[in-house]
Amino acid sequence: MDEFIPPYPPRMAKPPSTVRRLILGRRNFLAMWEEAAFELEFSHARMFMRDTFLCNDPDAVQFAFSQKNASFERKAPQMRYALEPLLGDGLFISDGDTWRKRRRIVAPIVHVSRLSAFAQIMVEAAEEVRGRWLKQEGAVIDVLTESATLTAEIICRTLFGRKLGHEHAREIVEGFSDYQRFIGQIDVLSLLGLPDWFPRWQGRAIHRSVRRIHDVLEHVIASYRAQKKADEDSVIEQLLNARDPETDEPLDPEALRNEIAVLFMAGHETTANSLAWVWYLISQAPKTLEKLHAELDKVLGGRSPQLSDLPNLVYTRAIFDEALRLYPPVPILPREAVRDEEYRGIRIPKGSLLFVVPWLLHRHKRLWEKPDSFIPERFLPQSSAGISKFAYVPFSIGPRICAGMSFGLTEAILCLATLAQKFELRLDPRHRVQPVCRLTLRPEGGLPMSIHARVPKKPISVPPSRPGASCPVHDA
Numbered sequence: 330m331d332e333f334i335p336p337y338p339p340r341m342a343k344p345p346s347t348v349r350r351l352i353l354g355r356r357n358f359l360a361m362w363e364e365a366a367f368e369l370e371f372s373h374a375r376m377f378m379r380d381t382f383l384c385n386d387p388d389a390v391q392f393a394f395s396q397k398n399a400s401f402e403r404k405a406p407q408m409r410y411a412l413e414p415l416l417g418d419g420l421f422i423s424d425g426d427t428w429r430k431r432r433r434i435v436a437p438i439v440h441v442s443r444l445s446a447f448a449q450i451m452v453e454a455a456e457e458v459r460g461r462w463l464k465q466e467g468a469v470i471d472v473l474t475e476s477a478t479l480t481a482e483i484i485c486r487t488l489f490g491r492k493l494g495h496e497h498a499r500e501i502v503e504g505f506s507d508y509q510r511f512i513g514q515i516d517v518l519s520l521l522g523l524p525d526w527f528p529r530w531q532g533r534a535i536h537r538s539v540r541r542i543h544d545v546l547e548h549v550i551a552s553y554r555a556q557k558k559a560d561e562d563s564v565i566e567q568l569l570n571a572r573d574p575e576t577d578e579p580l581d582p583e584a585l586r587n588e589i590a591v592l593f594m595a596g597h598e599t600t601a602n603s604l605a606w607v608w609y610l611i612s613q614a615p616k617t618l619e620k621l622h623a624e625l626d627k628v629l630g631g632r633s634p635q636l637s638d639l640p641n642l643v644y645t646r647a648i649f650d651e652a653l654r655l656y657p658p659v660p661i662l663p664r665e666a667v668r669d670e671e672y673r674g675i676r677i678p679k680g681s682l683l684f685v686v687p688w689l690l691h692r693h694k695r696l697w698e699k700p701d702s703f704i705p706e707r708f709l710p711q712s713s714a715g716i717s718k719f720a721y722v723p724f725s726i727g728p729r730i731c732a733g734m735s736f737g738l739t740e741a742i743l744c745l746a747t748l749a750q751k752f753e754l755r756l757d758p759r760h761r762v763q764p765v766c767r768l769t770l771r772p773e774g775g776l777p778m779s780i781h782a783r784v785p786k787k788p789i790s791v792p793p794s795r796p797g798a799s800c801p802v803h804d805a
């Protein structure tokens with residue numbers, strides 16, 4: 330087993346002042362924590378005029394996101410303001426009736442039952458990348474951008490049945506990168522307790538990046554409508570024809586674009602970031618890489634993967650699970666209490682902010698052995714039984730759990746299996762890797778890595794696959 334501790338921002342010895350914490354958090358949310366935060370359980374702090382609560386143990390997460398979800402289903406104002414220009418009232422940031430109606434419309438679109446049709450498209454898109462990389466032996470690519478263009482392409486093809494194309498995929502990927510650069514995760518006005526109607530300043534740069542993304546989405550919708558064949562049964566047709574479950578009215582064009590923006594954004598950026606982290610992690614852990622190759626060779630023997638291979642790609646899946654633990658693409662899940670609650674004898678007043686922070690929870694010193702080390706073996710079936718589902722929440726948990734979890738897991742494993750069979754990526758030695766988070770957690774400044782065709786080695790023993798096991802994605 331490799332004993333590799335991948336990078337994380339320095340942790341402070343003592344808790345900083347509130348103002349200093351906010352300044353640090355605004356630049357990089359991951360850099361605002363002191364060492365002791367990785368041992369906290371349920372804690373309360375008063376930030377300016379707001380009560381804030383941190384749920385940092387499995388019981389507290391279960392209380393907030395599962396048992397009392399109705400009281401904490403509203404996303405915190407910071408997150409709503411950060412994403413509203415891009416997603417409007419889309420599912421990701423809505424709550425109450427709007428959320429319930431939209432979830433009923435959007436969730437079936439990416440439901441696990443559609444995976445058999447999606448899987449083939451995912452592999453085809455990954456094979457195209459493979460074809461391109463074969464011609465780029467030795468070249469240095471930015472793996473973060475490569476992964477994001479691949480996953481944006483997959484979302485477009487699976488949902489719209491259309492190729493997005495390199496130019497449009499690049500517009501989306503760059504637009505979203507810019508958006509993250511210009512937006513502030515920590516909205517100080519909300520922490521000061523100022524109400525929702527108080528105007529928030531949003532720079533012109535943010536609106537420019539939003540326009541860039543919306544232009545592509547509107548183009549995709551328009552060209553789908555223009556080229557649609559009479560008998561075409563595309564997945565997106567379901568969304569275009571969706572009706573309000575109560576009034577039976579069709580979704581208005583803005584709501585439609587918002588939900589498509591949610592699917593594009595939630596559906597490409599998260600998987601892309603985690604794929605990029607996997608490439609980095611395996612490049613630094615030779616034994617892990619060797620075991621991965623051995624599994625891919627044994628299960629696939631050189632052919633492309635398919636959905637039915639997933640139950641046998643146990644080690645590949647464990648690597649991905651471990652990457653999501655160390656670098657959860659959504660490292661903070663902030664909520665606002667919509668009514669008074671009480672937990673462990675502590676009152677949580679309406680309007681307080683409540684945080685589940687996968688970045689802390691996934692590296693909690695009492696929940697994980699060697700919490701900062703990269704050890705995929707902890708997620709193998711024989712050792713993962715003790716992991717509480719409320720301690721490991723890269724996809725969140727409870728009624729607001731990621732609607733595309735099975736889609737994302739399937740996509741990542743299939744793309745990784747297709748590409749890692751044939752290539753090794755090596756980190757540019759001049760590049761210093763550091764995780765950064767504004768909206769999502771990504772490697773700061775991208776991930777420059779060189780492409781090398783893989784030299785097959787003598788097979789070594791791999792963890793036994795689970796004969797007859799059901800698909801781990803369906804199990805999830």
Ligand code: HEM
Pocket residue numbers: 404420421422432435439591592595596597599600603653657658659661662663722723724725728729730731732733734736737738741
């Ligand atoms: C590795 C991949 C992914 C990760 C780690 C991930 C993570 C998450 C998380 C943590 C949330 C909840 C955020 C919160 O509660 O504040 C979420 C929500 C969501 N995700 Fe994902 N996601 C992934 C892939 C996808 C994909 C591929 C899709 C669609 C194709 C998708 C669609 C959504 C949607 C629609 C929501 C909003 C659900 C709701 O609020 O009801 N995600 N995701």
